[in-house]
Amino acid sequence: MATDNTGWRAEGIVKVYSGIQVLKGVSISLRPGEVIGLVGHNGAGKSTLLKCLSGAVTPEAGTISLDGEALTLTSPQDALHRGISTVYQELALLPNLTVTENIFLGEELTKGGTLDRRGMREVARDLTRQFNLEVDVDRRLGDYPVATRQLLEIAVATHRDAKYLLLDEPTTALESAQVEQFLALVRELSKDRGLGILLIDHKMSELYAVADRIVALVDGEVRIDADVASVSEEAIVEAITGEPATTVGADHQVTLDRDEPTSPPGDVVLKVENLRNKDLEDVSLTAHAGRVLGIYGLIGSGRTEFLRTLIGLGAVDSGSIELFGAPYTPKSPADAQRRGIAYLTEERKIDGIIPLRDSVSNAVLPVINRYSRYGLQLQPGRLRAAGNEYMDTMRVRGSRTAPVASLSGGNQQKVLLARVLAQHPKVLLLDEPTKGVDIGVKVEIHRMLRALAAEQGLTVIVVSSEEEEVLAVADDVVIFSDGYCSGETQHAAGLTDADLRKAAWSH
């Protein structure tokens, strides 16, 4: 093994995003030939740590050193020149260029000032062969499936004289055969070529197959840093999931809500059985009138895709859906709306608000025809009155005539919830209804959602990656994991944060 000085170490890394410490003094070291498996829950700070290490973001505090020499990384390019190569979660190659052009992007080989296409093609062929990639290096990268591109990206990362490789969940887009291929590759790169590899991965089995050391990150702190041989899988999952939530003050308010009597299970409103499509492997669940159903799962477990499938934004390959006792085939968001389903998007800024319109227009957008004479002439007075009424219900604060983008995130979210109400829905599909919302507003939204179910008998389905939220808002909980949902419903009242996390981590 290397002497104490060699390798690459980061000490006391602190990163603050909008006032919140995402990393609270993380120290980690990586030696040549070593594979570190970095695990942690959603939002534990794994990707942020990786970005600090790769120079993509600058930490507020902490030092990074390479073989004992202190470094300040100001850009990914900087890190690359030091031999630190990173593969981010998002694909970073260009589909409009050929495989060869991608491999050499920014470092093209030239002969007398012109491109040495033949030379590059040969190196590219060698490289792809080495990685067992069956590709024509002269074809555009966009012609190949995501999995191939992901492997190619790793190939490209190692090609650039990398000594250290940082990989952020590289296996999510891979099929099982390719996962094995990938793991074999990681072993070869570390053991035969002496690369130091930091691997972020959700799957314990994969980590145990390749890692020498496991580092578990919990709430921005290193909780475990141990040889893989000396720590059991259970201990790691325990560390990641076992901690009860520590956000006290706010939780109490929410818990008061939990003490209100929950409505008895009403009629079955939505019944999904063995739903499959390209994002969902097998999803079954049942939602009842007058109850809030919480869907909990890790990012990428198919939760969002499930909701979007229900409103016609994803194909149904097989399985059955029943809505109010009748078979239902999702066609389009407009059709779903007519059937009484209202949807709240997870991405407020992408497909939620229309930023430059005022909040009244945003709130009544789907039902604007209701406030017109013969569907032609708008009646601004009625429209404004109705919009204001829904927004009063949601307690939207701030100007209602200014562009909605000028409101705070929390109030924008409430405008979107007002839009949900304006549709007079019977079924609410809410994806992360309190995303980016501060704690006070969060409690308010939870209370309203519970009231909608309990008092008005609506069926509310809430997707959330926060355990506290699911437990606070839901009557019943189902777990999504890797595209699966068994439909097994648990009462929220008897569950703890740890139960949920454990369930999401075990398949």
Add this chain to the structure above:
Amino acid sequence: MKSRFKVPDELGIVGVLIIVAVAMALMSPSFRSGGNLSVLLENGVVVAFLALGQTFVLLTGGIDLSVGSNIALTGMLAALTMAAGFPWWVAVIVALLVGIAVGLFNGLIVHYMKLPPFIVTFATFGITASIPKILTNAQSVNIADPMFAVIGRGSLAGIPTPVILVVIALLIFMFVLHRTPYGVHLYAVGGNKETSRLAGINIARVTISAYVVSGICAAFGGLITMSRLMVGYPSAGSGNEQFYSIASSVVGGVSLFGGSGTILGAFIGAILIATVSNGMNVLGVPSFWQPLVIGVIILGGVTLDGYRRAAAARHSGLRRIRRNRNKDNPPESAAEPMPAPAGKTPGSS
């Protein structure tokens, strides 16, 4: 692994061009004459030049709306230079420098102010259209230097000089785009700016240079236009040139979204548009029909581009592919048979 035979990207547009040319030739004997071919090419040269430059800008994901009016600015300044007593070659240099300056202006603002190219170059269009009129009080300026006429009216071995110029430009640009790192970078920046930045590509240089190339091409357009008439007139380029330069590129397969298409395709697109205009003239179709026909051709080209993009998106990673997992073969069992890595055995550390 082996390279398959690849269908050239330009095949479709060449096919359309052949069909149009054959149809025109069948309908009109005078279209078939050699003299007409020369007229066709000469008339198409200015648009072809603009289309070459426009392609550079389109490849970066931008658009240059100032090329048409830049014809007037560069051509008029060349005419004024000669009117002031300077020889023709000084006028040529002035025109090219002005073209470069306009390109720099566009490129610098687009890149550093991060403004949409559509708006920036639209503003430049207004500015460059007005300056020559302001300078001459909207009067035309006669050009006396007979050497200047060679640019637009001369010929070499029977081939008109402007045609030779545009073919040389085409060959240079094909070389630059296909055989130099800069060419790859231009496509890369048009594909994804952020990725290109991470790959260490100088985005500022690539973006700004694309507008400069477009400015130079517009200057050639200005020189050729003024030289053919031996008059500098300030309203030059205010016709269809601007619109047809974009149309040529798009019909030739250059994507308006950046990052895809070839310069040869754009050139053939320009010839196609020249052929349609010329054919309709020869056939005696009233000239006001031309924009309609060309409009339809553009729609066809853009629709095709849309199809291609949709087909590419189906392949691509916009949707994540799930692991091939089913109940008979859960991942745990798939991963277990893997040999343990050397470092995992107890005590090895």
